[in-house]
Amino acid sequence: MSLLELESVRKSFGGVRAVDDVSCSFEEGEIVGLIGPNGAGKTTLFNLVSGLIRTDAGRIRFAGRDITGLRPADRSRRGIGRTFQVVRPFTGMTVLENVMVPLLVRERRVSAARREAQAALDDLGIGHLADRDPAQLTLAQRKRVEVARALATRPRLLLLDEVLAGLNTAEVAEALPFVRSVRERGVTILMIEHLVAALMSVSDRVLVLDRGRLIASGPSDEVQRNPAVIEAYLGEEPTNARG
Amino acid sequence: MELFLQTAIAGLLLGGVYALISIGLSLIFGVVRIINFAHGELVMLGMFATYWLWRGFGLDPYLSILIVAPLMFGVGVLIQRTVLQPILSSSAIMKIFATVGLSLVLQNLALYLWGGNYRSVRVAYSTATIKIGGAAVSVPRLVAFAVALVLVAMLFVVLKRTMLGSALRAVAEDRDTAALLGLGVSSLYLVTFGIGAALAGIAGALLMPFTSATPTIGVGYTLIAFVVVVLGGMGNTLGALLGGLLIGVVETLAGTYIDPQLPHVVVFGLFIVVLLIRPRGLFGLGRGTEEVGLR
Amino acid sequence: MTRFGKVGAGVFAVLVVLAVPYLGFSEFVLHNLVLIMLYVGLASAWNIPAYGGQLSLGHAAFFGLGAYASTLLFLHKDLSPWFGMLAAIGVALVAALLMSVPLLRLRGPFFTLATLAMVEVIHRLAIYLRSLTRGSEGLTIPFKTGWAYLSFTSRAPYYYLALGLATITVLASWLIRRSRLGYHLRAAAVDEEAVTALGVKLVRLQVAALLVSAALTSLFGVFFAQYVYVIDPDTVFSSTQFSIQPALAGIIGGMGTVAGPVIGAVLLTPLGELLRSSLSGSQQGLSFLIYGLVLIAVVRLLPGGIVSGARNVSGRLVRRRQSGQPASGPARSVGVGIGKEDA
Numbered sequence: 001m002s003l004l005e006l007e008s009v010r011k012s013f014g015g016v017r018a019v020d021d022v023s024c025s026f027e028e029g030e031i032v033g034l035i036g037p038n039g040a041g042k043t044t045l046f047n048l049v050s051g052l053i054r055t056d057a058g059r060i061r062f063a064g065r066d067i068t069g070l071r072p073a074d075r076s077r078r079g080i081g082r083t084f085q086v087v088r089p090f091t092g093m094t095v096l097e098n099v100m101v102p103l104l105v106r107e108r109r110v111s112a113a114r115r116e117a118q119a120a121l122d123d124l125g126i127g128h129l130a131d132r133d134p135a136q137l138t139l140a141q142r143k144r145v146e147v148a149r150a151l152a153t154r155p156r157l158l159l160l161d162e163v164l165a166g167l168n169t170a171e172v173a174e175a176l177p178f179v180r181s182v183r184e185r186g187v188t189i190l191m192i193e194h195l196v197a198a199l200m201s202v203s204d205r206v207l208v209l210d211r212g213r214l215i216a217s218g219p220s221d222e223v224q225r226n227p228a229v230i231e232a233y234l235g236e237e238p239t240n241a242r243g
Numbered sequence: 244m245e246l247f248l249q250t251a252i253a254g255l256l257l258g259g260v261y262a263l264i265s266i267g268l269s270l271i272f273g274v275v276r277i278i279n280f281a282h283g284e285l286v287m288l289g290m291f292a293t294y295w296l297w298r299g300f301g302l303d304p305y306l307s308i309l310i311v312a313p314l315m316f317g318v319g320v321l322i323q324r325t326v327l328q329p330i331l332s333s334s335a336i337m338k339i340f341a342t343v344g345l346s347l348v349l350q351n352l353a354l355y356l357w358g359g360n361y362r363s364v365r366v367a368y369s370t371a372t373i374k375i376g377g378a379a380v381s382v383p384r385l386v387a388f389a390v391a392l393v394l395v396a397m398l399f400v401v402l403k404r405t406m407l408g409s410a411l412r413a414v415a416e417d418r419d420t421a422a423l424l425g426l427g428v429s430s431l432y433l434v435t436f437g438i439g440a441a442l443a444g445i446a447g448a449l450l451m452p453f454t455s456a457t458p459t460i461g462v463g464y465t466l467i468a469f470v471v472v473v474l475g476g477m478g479n480t481l482g483a484l485l486g487g488l489l490i491g492v493v494e495t496l497a498g499t500y501i502d503p504q505l506p507h508v509v510v511f512g513l514f515i516v517v518l519l520i521r522p523r524g525l526f527g528l529g530r531g532t533e534e535v536g537l538r
Numbered sequence: 539m540t541r542f543g544k545v546g547a548g549v550f551a552v553l554v555v556l557a558v559p560y561l562g563f564s565e566f567v568l569h570n571l572v573l574i575m576l577y578v579g580l581a582s583a584w585n586i587p588a589y590g591g592q593l594s595l596g597h598a599a600f601f602g603l604g605a606y607a608s609t610l611l612f613l614h615k616d617l618s619p620w621f622g623m624l625a626a627i628g629v630a631l632v633a634a635l636l637m638s639v640p641l642l643r644l645r646g647p648f649f650t651l652a653t654l655a656m657v658e659v660i661h662r663l664a665i666y667l668r669s670l671t672r673g674s675e676g677l678t679i680p681f682k683t684g685w686a687y688l689s690f691t692s693r694a695p696y697y698y699l700a701l702g703l704a705t706i707t708v709l710a711s712w713l714i715r716r717s718r719l720g721y722h723l724r725a726a727a728v729d730e731e732a733v734t735a736l737g738v739k740l741v742r743l744q745v746a747a748l749l750v751s752a753a754l755t756s757l758f759g760v761f762f763a764q765y766v767y768v769i770d771p772d773t774v775f776s777s778t779q780f781s782i783q784p785a786l787a788g789i790i791g792g793m794g795t796v797a798g799p800v801i802g803a804v805l806l807t808p809l810g811e812l813l814r815s816s817l818s819g820s821q822q823g824l825s826f827l828i829y830g831l832v833l834i835a836v837v838r839l840l841p842g843g844i845v846s847g848a849r850n851v852s853g854r855l856v857r858r859r860q861s862g863q864p865a866s867g868p869a870r871s872v873g874v875g876i877g878k879e880d881a
C-alpha cells in the first residue's frame with residue numbers, strides 16, 4: 001500500500017487547468033522531487049494534497065484511506081505536513097511559540113509542549129533563536145522555523161514547497177543533508193524545487209509537471225534525459241544560486 | 244391578495260435601491276479590499292443633501308441627483324484619500340475599526356449639524372400611484388427602481404466593456420500585478436470609492452421621496468447591503484441585484500404582515516438560515532466566496 | 539527593580555485599589571472608578587475572541603441580555619440577582635451560539651458586520667416585545683437593599699462588586715491566553731490558514747472563546763442593572779456604549795495582551811465620562827464623534843495599540859544597539875508579504 005496515491009486529480013481555476021488528470025503514488029520513506037516550469041501546477045498540487053483547496057475531480061488516498069473530502073486540519077492530524085512557498089510564520093509570537101502551536105494539538109499541557117518545542121528547535125540547530133520573533137530572522141532561519149513547525153505535527157508525509165528558494169549556495173549546501181536527516185526520522189518527503197540540480201542530488205526520484213500534466217516520472221538521470229522534459233524546460237537553465 | 248401583491252411589488256421596487264447600495268459596497272470591497280462600515284452613512288448623506296437642496300432651492304429630488312452624485316463622488320474620494328489610503332497596509336481588523344470610526348463620525352456630525360428629527364421631502368408625486376395589473380404602485384418607488392436598474396446596468400457595462408472597468412477588475416483580481424503593470428492603483432482606489440459613494444448618494448436621493456431621513460438611518464442600510472452582498476455572492480453584480488430584490492420583498496412583506504418594527508429581524512433571521520444551509524449564497528453565483536470570508 | 543521590590547509594589551497597588559472607597563474621594567470620582575472597573579471587565583471580556591482575530595461589535599447584545607434576564611427574574615419571580623447572574627450566563631450562551639453561526643461561515647470583517655446586525659436585531663426585539671420588557675419605557679429594578687439583592691445605598695459596595703467581576707474577568711483572560719486555547723487563538727489571529735494546516739480545529743476554539751466572552755459580559759449587564767436601577771433597550775443595547783467602547787479600549791490598549799484592555803479602559807473611561815459630562819444635552823453626539831475620530835487616529839498611528847507600541851519602541855532601541863539589523867514592526871497584515879522581505 002502506497003503512502004499517498006493520487007488518482008486522476010483535476011483542478012481548474014476559471015478556464016485554466018492547473019492540475020490536469022494527474023495520477024501518481026508515493027511510497028513510505030521516499031524523497032521525491034517535483035519540478036516543472038513556472039505555472040506548471042506544482043504548488044496547486046501541494047494545496048490539493050494538504051487540503052487547502054478541493055479537487056474538481058479525482059481521488060486522493062493517504063495510508064489507504066480516502067481523504068479527498070477532508071479539511072486541512074484533519075489531514076494534518078492524519079499525518080500530512082507542509083511548508084509554504086512564501087514562509088508563513090506567526091509573527092508577533094516567538095519562534096518557540098510558533099513550534100508550540102502544532103505541538104499543542106496533541107499535547108494538552110503547555111509546559112510539556114514548551115519543552116518539546118525547545119528540543120525540536122535544538123534538534124534543527126536553531127534552538128538559540130527560540131525567543132526571537134520570526135520577522136527578525138534571516139530567510140534561511142525562517143525556513144528552518146517553518147520546517148520545525150511542520151515537523152512538530154509528527155507528519156508521515158512532509159510537503160516542502162521550495163524550501164531552498166532564496167538561499168545562497170552555502171545555505172543550500174547545509175539544507176540538503178538536513179532534508180536527508182528528516183527522511184532518516186521516518187518522514188516521507190515530497191519537495192518542489194526550482195533548483196533542479198540540488199533537488200536531483202537529494203531525491204530518489206523526480207516527477208515533472210508541465211501545464212498541469214505529469215509528463216515524466218523516474219530517477220533523476222532518466223528524467224534529465226527525457227526529451228519531453230527538456231522541451232518543457234527549453235530556455236530554462238538549471239540554477240543553483242539565488243532563485 | 245391585492246394587499247400581498249401591492250406589498251410585494253413595493254418591496255421589489257425598494258429592492259432595486261437596495262441592490263444599488265449593495266453594489267457600491269461590493270465594488271469597494273472588491274477593488275479596495277475594505278468593508279465600508281460607513282456605507283449606510285453615505286446613503287444618509289445623500290438623503291440629507293437631497294433634502295437640503297429641496298428645502299433650500301426647491302430642487303426636485305430626481306434633478307438633485309445631478310448635484311448629489313458628483314458631490315458624493317467627491318466625498319468618497321476625500322474619504323479614501325484622507326482616511327483609508329494611509330491605512331491600506333494595516334490588518335483587516337484595523338481597517339474595520341477605521342470605517343467604524345468613520346461611521347460614528349459621520350452619524351454624529353450629522354446629528355450635531357442637523358439634529359435627530361426626521362426630515363421628509365414633499366413633492367407633488369410623493370403619494371402618487373399608478374395601477375399596474377390591478378395593484379396600486381407608488382410612483383416614487385417605481386422611478387427609484389427604474390433609475391437604480393439603469394445605473395446597475397450602466398455599471399455592469401462600465402466594468403465589462405471600458406478601460407476603466409478592466410483596470411478595476413485587474414486590481415480586484417491581483418493588486419500587485421496590476422501595480423507592476425503600471426496601473427495607477429491609488430488613483431483607481433480613489434475612483435472606486437468615489438463611485439461607491441456616488442451610488443450610495445444617488446440611492447439616498449432616490450429614497451427621499453418616499454422615506455424620511457435621520458442621521459442614524461445609515462446603520463440599517465449598511466446591514467442590509469451586507470446581507471444582500473453575502474446572500475447574492477460577493478463580486479457578482481447579478482447576485483447583488485437579485486439579492487437586493489429579494490431582501491426588499493422580504494423586508495416589506497415582513498413589515499406589513501408581521502410587524503412594522505420587525506423587518507430587520509426577519510431579514511437577519513433569513514440571513515442566518517441561509518448561512519446555515521447555503522453558505523455560498525442563495526444563488527451560488529458568488530465568484531470568490533473566499534473573498535467574502537466564507538469558509 | 540528587585541524581585542522583592544516588584545512584589546512589594548504589587549501588594550501596595552492591590553491595597554490601594556482595595557482601599558479606594560475609603561480614601562475620601564467624591565461621589566463623582568467614585569462613580570468614575572466604578573465605571574472604570576466596568577469597562578476594564580467589558581474590554582477584557584471582549585478581548586478574548588479578539589485574541590483569535592475575531593472582532594465582535596455585538597457584545598452589547600450579551601450585556602443587555604444579561605441585564606434583562608436578571609431584572610425580569612427579579613421583578614417577576616422575586617429571584618435575587620445572584621440567580622440572575624446564572625440566568626444571564628445562560629441567555630448569553632444561547633445568544634453566543636446563535637452568533638456562532640456567522641462565525642462558522644464568515645471571516646474577519648464579515649463576521650464583525652454580522653455581530654453588528656445581531657445587536658440591532660436583539661435591540662429591536664427588546665423594544666417590540668412590550669409585554670415582556672415594557673418596550674422603550676424600560677424596567678425598574680425592585681428596591682431591596684443588601685448583598686442578597688445586590689442593591690446598595692452607597693457606592694462602595696458597588697465598587698467592590700465591579701472590582702470583583704473585573705478581577706474574575708481579567709483572570710479568565712489571563713488563564714486563557716497562557717493556555718493551549720490561547721496559543722491557537724493567537725496563531726489564528728496572524729494566519730488562519732497556516733494554523734489549520736497545522737491541525738488546529740479552529741472553529742471550535744473560536745466558538746469557545748466567544749462563549750466565555752459572552753458569559754462574562756452578561757455578568758456586567760447584571761451589575762449595570764443593579765447599579766443604575768432602570769434599564770431600557772436603548773441604553774443597555776447601545777452599540778456605542780457597550781460594543782464599541784470596550785472594543786476601543788481593547789484596541790487602544792493593545793488587543794493581543796491581557797494588560798492592554800485594562801490600560802485602555804483605565805485611560806479611556808474617565809476621558810469618555812469627562813467628555814460626556816462637559817457637553818450639554820444637544821451636544822451629546824460630539825463625544826461619539828470624538829470617539830470615531832480617536833478610532834481612526836489610533837488605527838493610523840498605533841496599529842498594535844499602546845502596549846505593543848511601547849514594546850515596539852523599547853524593542854527597536856534594544857535591537858539597534860545589538861546587531862545593527864533593522865528592527866521590524868509588529869505584524870500588520872495577515873500573512874501578506876512576510877516571507878518576501880529577503881527574497
